[in-house]
Amino acid sequence: MHFTQNDLKNLDRVKKLNFINSITGIKPANLIGTISSNQETNLAIFSSVMHLGSDPALLGFVLRPAQDVPRHTFENIMENGFYTINHVRTSFIEKAHYTSTKFKKEESEFEKCKLTEEYLSDFIAPFVKESTLKLGMKFVESVPIKLNNTLLIIGEIMHLILPDNAIDNKGYIDLGLLNNVGISGLNSYYKLEKITDFPFARPNEFPNFSE
């Protein structure tokens, strides 16, 4: 099956949205937790969290346009500069998915979706108790992507919380053992199973591939 640029333009709107959103492959499933200056908490699922740098530890995520619809996550981060990133696990994917329902600002997705707020003593933004891998983030910069009017929100990791046995002595994590999930498109959730680790690729240790 071969779609050209024009074929894609002419697809039915909903089919196009599902299709093009899933065409990059698997994406991480994360819940971003924030709080407004009025102490209203917010929780929203994002599939665009990405690694940008390790020292300092910088992560980014992409926000859709703020003009047309309210964006509580963005507003809250701008108000106080902090947010949390919480990995979604198989045990609460449905609750996580439905944080994407449009609620009013005074309604908290924590309460609506029956997920539990958790706090560190010196950190304002709410974590998700049900998540086992959680990051406390400090907003650093937003980079406009003018072409389609989105923002890349960049933050630095201030706190990183995970189970004692989740990281090995090389720094590797097994996302399968943690029951973490992946997303494809907007609506499909995947289980993860580690196949293998390869060493860092060095010219003098290059394998002998057969054709």
Add this chain to the structure above:
Amino acid sequence: MHFTQNDLKNLDRVKKLNFINSITGIKPANLIGTISSNQETNLAIFSSVMHLGSDPALLGFVLRPAQDVPRHTFENIMENGFYTINHVRTSFIEKAHYTSTKFKKEESEFEKCKLTEEYLSDFIAPFVKESTLKLGMKFVESVPIKLNNTLLIIGEIMHLILPDNAIDNKGYIDLGLLNNVGISGLNSYYKLEKITDFPFARPNEFPNFSE
């Protein structure tokens, strides 16, 4: 286990690199194919391919700094404006991983890693024959992320090739059936298995969650 910003800074360099690179969750595994004006092909694995827009169909990926090491992918895209994105499947993950070996510009990773170049008649950049989901991309814009000196490379989908049975009538793809893989960190590869699809979240169809 709780790491603060300072704990992360003080980690051993390699452990920090592995750890922070895997902390966002699962990432897509894609091979980016390019060709230089001297007809030298290049193939490189990327875990940063992301969706940016559906109409026009825009995808991005993040490139590390070009100053310190040669970046053939970037040079080739700048030379002729086109590239391919090819999903990695379980059958060739080792070959895909070792495209990250440092080769000279006149050496092609296609040849070194025993992956097969494939061309469309009207498109200059090489596809990976062994991949079943392939995208022909036209470079649109590069957005500098000054904070850590990387570039977000944005392109539009000109060609999209996938198996006849890979997309359903709603536009959903099953990445598990396609044997596509995910990456965690720099070196770990995962099998994907679809758990479920949820509908688009609407307030009037909100599920009744128990605590």
